[in-house]
Amino acid sequence: MNRRPGGEVDGARVTSVAADLSTEEGAARVVDQLPRRTRRRPRAAPCASTAATWTPSCPEGHGSSVASWPAVIMVEDGPVTWIAPEIERVGGSKTGDERALLQGMLDWYRATLLQKCAGLTGEQLATATVPPSNLTLLGMVRHMTKVERTWFRRRFSGEAVETAYSTPEWKDADFEDLDPANAAGDHARLIEEWKLADAAVARASLDDTFVHDDGEEISLRLIYVHLIAEYARHSGHADLVRERLDGVTGA
Structure with missing residues (x-):
């Protein structure tokens, strides 16, 4: 899969959004931003339950307290594809203890x-x-x-x-x-x-x-x-x- 600027993946238009997929509200926000003909409940990150109640169900030791799930890329007329998000690197002190x-x-x-x-x-x-x-x-x-x-x-x-x-x-x-x-x-x-x-x-x-x-x-x-x-x-x-x-x- 080749990701290119301008919201394309292998020539297909995509919508990239970041949301807390461990909540129903977060999932709804993702769906609302999709093109109308691709709107459907997104597949959440692996440890977010896809049950109707949208209750997080994570394996032992994984935890469900991550503040927000990584970006989700929605490919028009295709499957949901996760792409690793950009990470901000903050330089630490150069003169501290x-x-x-x-x-x-x-x-x-x-x-x-x-x-x-x-x-x-x-x-x-x-x-x-x-x-x-x-x-x-x-x-x-x-x-x-x-x-x-x-x-x-x-x-x-x-x-x-x-x-x-x-x-x-x-x-x-x-x-x-x-x-x-x-x-x-x-x-x-x-x-x-x-x-x-x-x-x-x-x-x-x-x-x-x-x-x-x-x-x-x-x-x-x-x-x-x-x-x-x-x-x-x-x-x-x-x-x-x-x-x-x-x-x-x-x-």
Whole structure:
């Protein structure tokens, strides 16, 4: 699928709107903006129920508190196609204290990964483009959801939450068990995990520690450094995957 300026996808006219699809009102707003002959209830993001009551019904650990679902692209006379939205990257402090600098750098790299996904469909996000590697943009989004949850919430804060995506039997399921139809949900899940991770450590000091399974004591400061390095590494991977997908380059 080729997305071009002027509201076209492979030559078909499209309507692009952003709305909270977890509510009946949000869905109605989407429908109202569609061309009359394409008006029908849109297919919501994967974890929004399509029942008549429009009650959100999300899988365990996904959460239903995402403020607004990503953009929805309505293709005239065709199926509903989700396209990853643009992400605003806000530069952090350049003169703040250590905590502010670490948080700002982490937030920048978080947004950078999703910015590399902007404008792509679920099918594109799930496409490996740099053989023999099986890395995909969707796999990296899912992996970083797992990493955020593992380090901030499960290990440091000791929250009783399951590992995201992976299982003991399939440790790399975050990279490998991909479904393009669930891309919008995976995208939203990472953003939600950012909020939960930040909340989990908001009252902690950088000097606070936890004991890893191997018996090593690790500080919150090191976790921030590790997450920044992890995002930076995968942002480089994302550069290559994205360029091979559609030629898009840039920081």
